[in-house]
Amino acid sequence: MAAISWAARVAVALSRCCRQSWAVILLAPLLAGAGGERVDRLVTDFDLIIFNTEFGTPMDAKIHKWITPIRIFLDARAGPLDLERKELEEHVALLRRLTGLKIEFVPKAADGNLMFVFDTQDRLIGSVNKYLAQPIGGWKDLHGSLCFGMFGVQDALQINFAVIGIPIDEVMSRGKLKDCVIEETTQVLGLPNDSDKVFPSVFNDHSPQVTLTDDDELLVRLLYSPRIDVGMSRAEALKVVREILEEGGP
Template structure:
């Protein structure tokens, strides 16, 4: 759920100072097997996930928005546990491979690019600050799962994000929720059931990105996909990149079977 507020500062309970080292050695990998959908379907899915918004047109992006720079700092806060740190580390390792970004833990949550808050369900709606819509926060927290907020300055540059997670849920659901919100906070904000299984579908609870999810992330962070590109131009670039990625994946699968 994109937003432009100034977040309330939360006390860090678990500092992720060793996050970058943990992420670099994490074993989780993005799936590479399976049959990919046609390129046309993948381009439409990219359009839906990047430029759509279930929160309504006011929240939808009109240009490509993504994180600038090479390194993003991350803090884990409130009721985070070592298990949660493991989940986050594995997911950031996978996302780092797809985006080329490096993720580094920080001891100062106020300065973190991405803050991950592990809260009880009855605390999830208490996210405040200037320009925060309390009603939107209440709606996002109502399901009791997880949600994210992102800040853009200007519309093409994501400069801050908060991921809010219900710490009272089953660990497997927390793991899946973290993957979904961390991925969406990178500039793929929308949900959709159009292509499954997918981390962007509320009907699926995945611990790894599906092959088509991974293609969407790689497409957004391909150097040719410039921040600030309007939708029509971005979809043209997306078609080129997705065609290449899908062709490479199918070729690799074919060669693997032939061996």
């Protein structure tokens, strides 16, 4: 697969999972009868997780999300392939339901637009860099990450490519395989930030949460609501999110 160009017109968001210190979709309205305090909190959570990144670099204050089908290429160079694929397939099934996107696995790298790389820690950066025109310099550039994900956007709007890297030897030794798969796969959908203010949540590196909470799922559903458009400004998006929540949820 040709490497993506992360040029000036391409925004890049980098997420990380599990810092070195540790690491039934409801179809009925989720917020029926909810008070204003919870709505306020969820709007704040949406703002924190969608419009910021874990590395302190502000996004461009616009909505970024996938609108085309996601084609996952599983590049498993090390580790227990059956377990790696099982964890990924289980979470992908949930994300399909939350987003309404077509998400499928493809057998060839040339057909993929989400490259999921499992390799040993000493080789992972090199394996991931094969998919990037602007390579990662090394683990020092990842600020203490255990696993990581990044996405590129077309015309500074819709996400059209993503790469996730997981050092399988390290995550297996720490029991963090599920944590990394769930957090990174979710974040490259356009939810790049982690925040200690969102708790409990997979978007909080100091929370023991492993699977998506109801509120985490709600953030994904809000982002992929048809009322939230790609390229929508921060101010407009937060206004629409509040309206959706006050109406009972997406």
